[in-house]
Amino acid sequence: MKTIKKKLPYLLLLLVMPILGVIYTILNEHPRTATQIPLPIDQEIPFITAFIIPYIIWYAFIFGYLVYFCFKDTDVYVKTLITIVVGELICFVIYFFFQTTVPRPTIQGNGFFEMLVKYIYAHDRPVNCFPSIHVLTTYAIMLASFHIKNKHKWNTYFIHVMGSLIILSTLFIKQHVILDMVASMFLVAIIYGTVFEIYRVRVAARV
Secondary structure, eight states: OHHHHHHHHHHGGGGHHHHHHHHHHHHHHSOOOOBOOOOGGGGGSOOOGGGHHHHHHHHHHHHHHHHHHHHHOHHHHHHHHHHHHHHHHHHHHHHHHSOBOOOOOOOOOOSHHHHHHHHHHHHSOSOOOSSOHHHHHHHHHHHHGGGOTTOOHHHHHHHHHHHHHHHHHHHHTTSOOHHHHHHHHHHHHHHHHHHHHHHHHHHHHHO
16 A cells, blocks of 8 residues: 555656547547558558457557556656657657558458457547557557566566567558558657666766
8 A cells, every 4th residue: 555655646647648648639630631651561461350459458558567667667667658758749749740641441341350440440530640659659668668677577578579469450450551660669769768868867967
């Protein structure tokens, strides 16, 4: 109980996530011209509805591991959350000035996976694509996991296997193209490195 009370102020920082979600929704629903940026290789990527499962797991994956990081290593948690918030805000600026879209396939059948894909398609317009927030947040968690000490090896495996599946799912269910994925990972690497370096310098300055 003491641990929860001690971590509560930090956990409350997660309230920024719904706010970011509202901004995303506003940008997603605001109609304007969108550009397609697929590469030739994107045409070769198959549409696999089963990948809707890791795509949806993303919601629990991000929240769950941010909470885990908070209790395991508060510093890593704060730096990861900063990385995600800054990354998403940069994405929002890009969406506003350079909106992109991804052509969606016609879904055949009414199986379980197909129904889930239809649900996602119905509630998320095919814009706000470059860079991908799904990839950005997932990659931030994957990078941050390297800094968590004394974590169980199976937990490490799960983060990176599931994280990889989530990233790939954005391509296989045709929510994003390769440039969306690459841009997100590049953006996270820059922000993540900057945030952690600033923190390192500040800590060194105190010593």
